[in-house]
Amino acid sequence: MNITTEQLTKVYSGGRRALDAVDLHIENGTVGLLGANGAGKTTLLRILTGVLRPTSGRVTVGGHDLSTSAGLTAVKRMLGYLPQELSLYPDLTAREFLDYIGVLKGIHDKRDRRRQAEERIAEVGLEERADERLSGFSGGMKRRVGIAQALMGDPSLLVIDEPTTGLDPHERMRFRTLLAGLGRGRTVLLSTHILDDVAQTCPAVAVLSGGRLVFHDATTALVNQAAGCTYVYEAEGPAGGPPPGAEVVSAVTTAQGAQYRVITTDPPPGARPVEPSLEDGYAALLGAHGAARSITPIQQ
Numbered sequence: 001m002n003i004t005t006e007q008l009t010k011v012y013s014g015g016r017r018a019l020d021a022v023d024l025h026i027e028n029g030t031v032g033l034l035g036a037n038g039a040g041k042t043t044l045l046r047i048l049t050g051v052l053r054p055t056s057g058r059v060t061v062g063g064h065d066l067s068t069s070a071g072l073t074a075v076k077r078m079l080g081y082l083p084q085e086l087s088l089y090p091d092l093t094a095r096e097f098l099d100y101i102g103v104l105k106g107i108h109d110k111r112d113r114r115r116q117a118e119e120r121i122a123e124v125g126l127e128e129r130a131d132e133r134l135s136g137f138s139g140g141m142k143r144r145v146g147i148a149q150a151l152m153g154d155p156s157l158l159v160i161d162e163p164t165t166g167l168d169p170h171e172r173m174r175f176r177t178l179l180a181g182l183g184r185g186r187t188v189l190l191s192t193h194i195l196d197d198v199a200q201t202c203p204a205v206a207v208l209s210g211g212r213l214v215f216h217d218a219t220t221a222l223v224n225q226a227a228g229c230t231y232v233y234e235a236e237g238p239a240g241g242p243p244p245g246a247e248v249v250s251a252v253t254t255a256q257g258a259q260y261r262v263i264t265t266d267p268p269p270g271a272r273p274v275e276p277s278l279e280d281g282y283a284a285l286l287g288a289h290g291a292a293r294s295i296t297p298i299q300q
């Protein structure tokens, strides 16, 4: 399922330009969508799912033009969407909720709806809790119900907004395993702040900064943004700071002073070169686009 945006721009009523002339082309597979708070990720996803209208520009999904009502209807039929805040009906059981979503998605045959709900429940590992009310579900279980409802109707496009935020490490690992399998045979767009989620589930990545698309390539290519310029630097004494002009990826207070992981083309004496990670590549990219962050050392 192809997604193409041409010069996509969204200016909110207060004048905030959330998306600025975004040209994006996505094919099958899972694509991670990264960007700082307010970069425009949710705005992009809401436009792609037809929830929000752009101010200007063009969007086609699977060849359907989203500015026409026929195009919008066609795209909604092939879409599964897990928004940041999904409203669940607390009095329904997971099984009842999925049946209800099936009705909304136009799965009119009751047996087909039931079969699909069963399959989705198994897929997200909720068999034992399927007949319990959603009001008693933990955050992680609610996210799993969220994915299950998005998968009803077997959508060819899946749009997922920050699925693992607030989950404990075990639930996050579970969720990642689930996400990793979803890109087979469909297009998945996954917005997240958690780089490990992208590293483990997305072969490709797009990065927004200040409403502009600043990167779209293989995830390994984002890692390579920091190739040859990632260093670990030990600064001694209480006055020891990171090398001047370096982009600081992380900092840890040590017995001697502080240890900094930095991106720099001008390493100071004693700085040790290291293999870059996705976090390093992302920091290098954002640093190059003037979105450098300030980091204080973490106490060890």
Ligand SMILES: Nc1ncnc2c1ncn2[C@@H]1O[C@H](COP(=O)(O)OP(=O)(O)OP(=O)(O)O)[C@@H](O)[C@H]1O
Residues within 6 Å of the ligand: 012, 013, 014, 016, 017, 018, 035, 036, 037, 038, 039, 040, 041, 042, 043, 044
């Ligand atoms: N309904 C709205 N009205 C006015 N401005 C908005 C509205 N929704 C979002 N914005 C602004 O548009 C910009 C992009 O917001 P958006 O929610 O798309 O960013 P994001 O990348 O998803 O951020 P986050 O990672 O914090 O969820 C921000 O400056 C935000 O304040």
